[in-house]
Amino acid sequence: MNKQRNIVIGVSWPYANNNLHLGYIASSVSGDILARYHRAVGDKVLLVSGVDTHGTKPELKAKAEGCTPKEIVDRYAENFREALKAFHFSFDKFGITYDPYHEKKCQEMFERMYQNGYIYENVVKRPYCPTCGKFMADTELQFKCPVCGKLSKADNCDCGYVPTEKDLENATCLVCGAKTVQKEQRVLVFKLTAFKDLLEEMVRKNENIWRANSINETKKYLSDLRDRDFSRDLKWGIPITIKGFEDKTVWVWWEALLGYVTDTMKLGEEQGFDWRAFWKTDVEPDVEKKIYMCHAKDNIPFHSMFLPAMLAALNDHFITNNIMVSAEYLLIDGEKISKSSNTPCEALVYAQTYNTDSLRYYFAINGPEKKDANFTLELYKTIHNNEVVNKFGNLINRTLKFKGLTTLPKGKIDKILQEKVQQTYKNVGELIEALEFKKAALAVMDLVAETNKYYDEQQPWLKAKQEDKQPFFNVIASCAYVIGNLSNLFAPFMPATCEKLKTFLQLPKEVIWQEIFVQNGIDVSNIEPLFTRVV
RNA sequence: CGCGGGGUAGAGCAGUCCGGAAGCUCGUUGGGCUCAUAACCCAAAGGUCGCGUGGUUCAAAUCCCGCCCCCGCAACCA
Numbered sequence: 001m002n003k004q005r006n007i008v009i010g011v012s013w014p015y016a017n018n019n020l021h022l023g024y025i026a027s028s029v030s031g032d033i034l035a036r037y038h039r040a041v042g043d044k045v046l047l048v049s050g051v052d053t054h055g056t057k058p059e060l061k062a063k064a065e066g067c068t069p070k071e072i073v074d075r076y077a078e079n080f081r082e083a084l085k086a087f088h089f090s091f092d093k094f095g096i097t098y099d100p101y102h103e104k105k106c107q108e109m110f111e112r113m114y115q116n117g118y119i120y121e122n123v124v125k126r127p128y129c130p131t132c133g134k135f136m137a138d139t140e141l142q143f144k145c146p147v148c149g150k151l152s153k154a155d156n157c158d159c160g161y162v163p164t165e166k167d168l169e170n171a172t173c174l175v176c177g178a179k180t181v182q183k184e185q186r187v188l189v190f191k192l193t194a195f196k197d198l199l200e201e202m203v204r205k206n207e208n209i210w211r212a213n214s215i216n217e218t219k220k221y222l223s224d225l226r227d228r229d230f231s232r233d234l235k236w237g238i239p240i241t242i243k244g245f246e247d248k249t250v251w252v253w254w255e256a257l258l259g260y261v262t263d264t265m266k267l268g269e270e271q272g273f274d275w276r277a278f279w280k281t282d283v284e285p286d287v288e289k290k291i292y293m294c295h296a297k298d299n300i301p302f303h304s305m306f307l308p309a310m311l312a313a314l315n316d317h318f319i320t321n322n323i324m325v326s327a328e329y330l331l332i333d334g335e336k337i338s339k340s341s342n343t344p345c346e347a348l349v350y351a352q353t354y355n356t357d358s359l360r361y362y363f364a365i366n367g368p369e370k371k372d373a374n375f376t377l378e379l380y381k382t383i384h385n386n387e388v389v390n391k392f393g394n395l396i397n398r399t400l401k402f403k404g405l406t407t408l409p410k411g412k413i414d415k416i417l418q419e420k421v422q423q424t425y426k427n428v429g430e431l432i433e434a435l436e437f438k439k440a441a442l443a444v445m446d447l448v449a450e451t452n453k454y455y456d457e458q459q460p461w462l463k464a465k466q467e468d469k470q471p472f473f474n475v476i477a478s479c480a481y482v483i484g485n486l487s488n489l490f491a492p493f494m495p496a497t498c499e500k501l502k503t504f505l506q507l508p509k510e511v512i513w514q515e516i517f518v519q520n521g522i523d524v525s526n527i528e529p530l531f532t533r534v535v
Numbered sequence: 536c537g538c539g540g541g542g543u544a545g546a547g548c549a550g551u552c553c554g555g556a557a558g559c560u561c562g563u564u565g566g567g568c569u570c571a572u573a574a575c576c577c578a579a580a581g582g583u584c585g586c587g588u589g590g591u592u593c594a595a596a597u598c599c600c601g602c603c604c605c606c607g608c609a610a611c612c613a
Contacts, residue, residue: 013613015612015613017612017613052613055612055613056611056612056613057612057613126611135611136611137611137612138611138612139611139612140611141611153612154611155611155612162609162610208552211540212539212540212552213539213540213541213607215539216538216539216540217538217539217540217607217608219539220538220539220608220609221538221608221610223538226610228610229610229611232611233611234611251611252612252613253613256613296607297539297540297606297607297608298607298608298613299613300539300607300608301608301610302613328540328541328606328607329606329607331605331606334605336605336606336607365547365548365560366547366548366560368606370540370541370549371540371541371542371548371606372540372541372605372606372607373547373548374546374547376546376547378546379546379547379561382546382547382560382561382562383547383560383561386560386561386562386574387560387561389572389574390572390574390575391574391575393571393572393574394571394572394574394575395571395575396571397570397571397572397574398570398571398574398575399570399571400571401570401571402570402571403570403571405570438548438549439549442549442559442560445560452575452576453575453576453577455570455571455575455576456567456568456575456576456577457576459568459570460570461568461569461570461571464570476570529572531572532572533572
């Protein structure tokens with residue numbers, strides 16, 4: 001048995017700008033799989049995330065709807081919580097970045113980074129709107145694209161061109177329509193370049209652990225590393241407490257990423273443990289620690305560079321080695337998920353219509369693990385009906401609801417099946433730790449297939465008619481034994497189903513990552529199908 | 536000429552690092568079985584591995600070169 005490890009699993013914080021979409025579930029379910037697995041092997045696990053609330057978008061939306069940014073984000077936060085609950089995410093903490101606790105802890109950390117010399121002052125030229133009386137964000141500006149000639153938003157032209165500082169000289173303010181002027185702006189900058197060596201070392205160490213996208217994307221940034229702005233001239237954000245910059249707020253990325261840490265701090269206070277044992281090398285130094293970061297590909301540089309650099313900038317024994325679990329994108333019906341399109345992609349809507357456990361299984365075996373993955377309702381239905389219901393569900397029914405069977409008989413467990421079960425725990429555990437969730441889920445389903453095959457070969461329906469019932473009992477007991485173990489092995493992927501299964505088999509609720517046995521004599525007359533077919 | 540990920544049977548994907556008889560699941564077709572939600576088991580058919588009919592090699596899905604397409608990034612969207 002392994003020694004107990006301290007594990008932090010950070011799932012990227014969804015931005016409170018829209019309802020949660022299915023793509024978030026697809027790229028985040030890996031975090032919940034990791035959490036449930038690590039808890040099962042006996043590690044101390046903190047699965048943390050929360051609502052990212054600050055920044056330009058909620059502020060603009062609030063202005064458009066005539067309400068406060070907080071009202072906007074609260075609406076979406078509610079949607080997030082509901083959807084994540086429906087998909088059975090087992091968060092230990094799901095925070096929110098406007099929480100005064102998060103704000104205060106972030107400010108303390110930023111002051112320390114400033115004192116350590118990693119946040120410095122700079123002067124840049126930015127578009128300023130004389131009418132609005134403030135510096136405008138790119139998304140609030142319109143410019144004439146020199147490539148396609150169209151007027152477009154400064155943060156993304158349809159033709160793909162990225163405007164330079166020069167292109168924005170004659171930008172128009174989208175809020176009031178006035179021409180902006182270039183004006184010098186005092187900003188705070190985070191000295192990312194100070195951590196080039198540290199970050200390069202981290203990438204080198206993880207060459208065989210991270211996926212290709214995070215390795216190469218990070219290398220790209222490191223080859224031309226630049227310091228990044230720290231301050232923003234926005235109201236809706238965490239106020240900067242550094243002297244001379246009190247009128248500015250922190251660019252959301254810097255504070256949202258620290259949410260993983262502030263979640264842990266708060267949880268430690270609530271539950272009475274030392275949060276530092278999860279994030280720092282000098283507390284519980286002999287305990288093995290892992291920090292997983294689960295997110296989609298657009299989040300890579302922030303998790304692979306910003307967060308470790310900030311922690312290093314605190315100069316306080318922080319672990320600066322994230323295990324990056326970077327997913328690609330989920331496409332729906334071959335198209336990218338777009339807020340404006342008609343493609344229905346809201347997570348909560350799917351959760352209310354379909355089985356969230358089989359959706360999780362779908363994402364595990366067919367999700368955007370190493371490349372963009374396509375989601376179609378037809379494919380989901382096929383996987384639900386033909387793999388989850390027919391193979392897994394049917395194995396349970398044909399065993400436990402065998403004609404005339406009312407209690408689970410005592411029988412000898414088949415040696416080959418038992419070895420297969422033991423082997424599956426080992427394989428699947430290794431695959432999950434290697435971040436190969438697709439192979440892990442398939443390996444469990446393979447055990448199901450193996451057991452269905454065993455069942456067919458044994459022909460228990462013939463054995464049941466013999467005078468000596470023992471051979472029949474042996475088959476049923478062997479299959480029931482596998483099913484009991486499937487309630488552990490499938491638990492990271494289909495937690496609610498496995499919980500129900502444990503209830504049927506009168507097993508302890510706790511999922512453990514080792515072979516278990518089902519008590520003979522238990523009543524099986526009331527067992528119901530775990531799944532219903534989807535039409 | 537920007538950078539990264541990807542393009543493999545009808546569908547969804549492994550395999551590519553480290554070259555050595557094209558694999559998996561579903562679907563389709565045929566057979567077996569009757570315990571089970573018409574579920575389960577066995578077998579078969581189906582692919583010139585995006586393109587160049589490019590280069591290297593005894594041998595290329597895999598290495599090299601060029602091109603096309605999809606997704607992401609491109610530093611004030613997050």
